[in-house]
Amino acid sequence: MPIGHCVAPLPQPRRRMMSAPDRKLVLIVDDTPTNVAVVSGVLKDLFKTKVATNGEKALAIATAAEKPDLILLDVMMPGMDGYEVCRRLKANPYTAEIPVIFLTAKTDSLDEEKGFEVGAVDYIHKPFSSPIVLARVKTQLALQAALSEAQDARNQADTLLHALLPKKAADEIRAIGTVIPRRYENVAVLFCDVTNFTAYCDKHEPEDVVSRLDALFVIFERIVTKHGLEKIKTIGDGFMAVAGLLHKINDPVGAAVRCGLEMASTTIDARLDWEVRVGVHAGPVVAGVVGQERYQFDIWGDTVNVAARMVGMSGPGSVAATQEIWETISSAFDGESLGELDIKGKGTISVFGLRPRASP
Incomplete structure (x- = not known):
């Protein structure tokens, strides 16, 4: 742009120097050396600056490893004008979020509208003054920082x-x-759940208890995912998961039994000096979220209660289930009667211990 479109900077108040790592990087894009000198002089004490004298150089700098935090972009330049530079910046995911302020001698509202349409966030009109340049740059960088913090909070x-x-x-x-x-x-x-966990807690240091239980539950989470189940929650030393709730899978009962058997055998193989008991039941459940300050997704119903009661009948390396469940999967697992259990509201039911099918 012609030199006449720029004026000398106004006297600047003394500013606190910022250390280099704290400074934001501003890219100044203008083909007129005097304009570049003026803007650089305004920003040099508070910001790092880089300069491009045409659109191609501006795009190269903007896509480098250290991309600018803000771009001051002249509208009228030979070759690629500022509008096209801005379009390309906004089309590239790497540079799309960099705020662009146009520097222009044009005052027509249609020109400003065009600039905002291609993605600019503000305009600085020539001849410009130092306080306006500095204020607009600070404002946009503050807005960008606030947006970034808000996005981090959302993440x-x-x-x-x-x-x-x-x-x-x-x-x-x-x-x-x-x-x-x-x-x-x-x-x-x-x-x-873990057998005799309460007694273990009473005899060991808290760090040991929590670290060992955490290690066990991490293993359980992997096993649950492997078999297509979803972890619902942990309750003390208890671990609860479901199959066929939020994601449909074939044979949810078989998947749950296989998952439970692997959980039981893994605990033995890992020599954790713990035994776990596993119970499985299947049927209808109600699911939803309770709580406001702390969400808890949970499930309720007779199916849940029966599965919880099965745990007490389970033995090492097996999964306890009702006779009803056993009969639906007896072709895939071995089973033995564990006796009967009285459940309130259901009466006496027969319980079976399920194990992997023995090789012929």
Whole structure:
């Protein structure tokens, strides 16, 4: 642009020098050396600056490893004009979020509208003054920092949400703000707990108790995922998972039994000096989220209660289930009667211990 479009900078107040690592990088794009000198002089005490004298150089600098935090872009340049440079910046995911402020001698509102359409966040009109340049740059960088912090907060919230809830439930909360309570049919529920865990707690240091239980539950989480189940929650030394709830799978009962058998055998093979008991039952459940300050996804119903009661009948290396469950999968597993169990509201039921099918 002609030199006449630029004026000398106004006297600047004394500014605190920032250390280089703290400084934001501003890319100044202008084909007129005097304009570049003026803007660089305004920014040099507070920001790092780089200069490009045409659109091609601007794009090269913007896509380098150290990309600018903000770009001051002249509209009228030979070759590629500022509008086209801005379009290309916004089309590239690597540079799309860099705020662009146009420097222009044009005052027509249509020109400004065009600039905003291609992605600019602000305009500085020539002849410009130093305080305006500095204020506009500071404002946009502050806005960018606030947006970045807000996005980081959202990402942290999403991470926490997915840690607390199954993915499908977390996605539903993000989409509509809640998880709609639903009834699900033919869901296999697995309960597992550690035998004599309370006595172990009383005899060992807290660090040992928590670290060993954490190691065990990490193993269980991998096994659950391997068999297509979903972890619902842990309750003390208890671990609860389901098959066929939020994600449909073939043979949820078989998957839950195989999962439970691997959990039991892995505990023995790992020589953790612990035994686990596993119970499985299947049927309808109600699922939803309770709590406001701390979400808890949970399931309820007779199926859940029966599965929990099965745990007490289980033996080492086996999975306890009702006779009803045993009869549906007897072709795939070996089973033996463990006796009868009285369950409130259901009466006396027969319980079987399920094991992997022995080789012929």
